[in-house]
Amino acid sequence: MLSKFQNHLKTNLYFLKGKKLLLAVSGGIDSMVLVNLCHQLNLDFAVAHCNFQLRGEESNEDEAFVKSYAANLQVPIFIEQFDTKAFAEQQKLSIQVVARNLRYEWFYTLLANHNFDYILTAHHLDDSLETFLINFTRGSGIEGLMGIPEQNDKIVRPLLVFSRNDIEVFAQDNKVEWRQDSSNATDKYWRNKLRHDVIPILKELNPSLLASFENTVLHLKQTQSLADDAVNRLYQTVVNEEEHHTVIDLKKLLQHTNYKAYLYQWLQPYGFSDWTAVYDLLEAQSGKQVLSESHILLKNRKVLLLFPKQTKISEELYWIAKDQTDVKVPLKMNFCNVSDISNQMSNVIFVDEALLQFPLTLRRWQEGDVFQPSGMTGKKKLSKFFKDEKYSLWDKANAWLLCSDNKIVWIVGKRADERFKATANTTKILKINFEA
Missing domain, CATH: 3.40.50.620 (HUPs)
Structure with missing residues (x-):
């Protein structure tokens, strides 16, 4: 021996x-x-x-x-x-x-x-x-x-x-x-x-049980190797790894009859064990989720989103000084004064600087948050806005708010607040750009 x-x-x-x-x-x-x-x-x-x-x-x-x-x-x-x-x-x-x-x-x-x-x-x-x-x-x-x-x-x-x-x-x-x-x-x-x-x-x-078992293990390892090759190839076409989460395209996945086997191989390393719940998620309504010890698997329309559990997310707070022109964390944004309003796009807003109270803050949304959506006269709860816009749990958890004195100026990249909008009477227009 x-x-x-x-x-x-x-x-x-x-x-x-x-x-x-x-x-x-x-x-x-x-x-x-x-x-x-x-x-x-x-x-x-x-x-x-x-x-x-x-x-x-x-x-x-x-x-x-x-x-x-x-x-x-x-x-x-x-x-x-x-x-x-x-x-x-x-x-x-x-x-x-x-x-x-x-x-x-x-x-x-x-x-x-x-x-x-x-x-x-x-x-x-x-x-x-x-x-x-x-x-x-x-x-x-x-x-x-x-x-x-x-x-x-x-x-x-x-x-x-x-x-x-x-x-x-x-x-x-x-x-x-x-x-x-x-x-x-x-x-x-x-x-x-x-x-x-x-x-x-x-x-x-079978007196040769252990020898037979060793042969079985050898065959299974070879089969696993073949399966790994197939799993890795399909992963490249079905799964997209973003910076903070992973996206599984259900339309592409469901083209394969053995889609459950692929899901098992992709998700098992993240601690998921209730496979019935995982597989049911594919036919569930948007917003349904399955949890493991460390991750969340979320159905979001035609995709599954996989992301780590986040803690104390509402406590994240970042300050933006009055003369600051660039922000790199947690988002890439830039601020500059302009003479007129142009380039009306979702990633750009024009606000009346005189209405802002500095320092501005970037934070996550909280229960009870309200704002006045651009183009509207009344206020609306953010939770209602998210529901109307069909935000998934992932979308809500990762939404950033630009605030002035805790009043929402912008749901960044989505909707500005009417109260801070630059008008024809604005003397100092501040252009805020979000680099998606």
């Missing part, structure tokens, strides 16, 4: 050569074998151990064991204790999810603070098969059916080419010590049920 491990690093994980590595070590047989392999190859590594305090004294004994083992090898060790149950109750998540989040957040902190290059975990081929079966029973795309990836960002899993039996044989031959996790014997967790009850039957039916 040592020779195969060394060859695997040299051939497939060559980027690890000479790097500073952080090994995730629980004290179980898998991670202890990983430590032993890395030590025999004289790799530059340190050990990180998480004590989740879920098994009482047994957890503390695991910590002491790993600490002692690292000391004997004279390798650096980092230990962190977590009140995992308290975190799970607070966040209303399962123990397993919380433990995983805590573990990897801490690992990445260590990586940043101590200049490690990669995090190595001891997942092996049987773990990958279990993940495949879990995702299969839950329903999954190709990604979930490829088991555990060998690399995610800075996380590398160099033992995925080895079976649990390979690891056990190596541990026995090399007299590797490890700690037995009592929770692995219970069928409380889904993964353990598969490990103890389902996979043994599958191996009985």
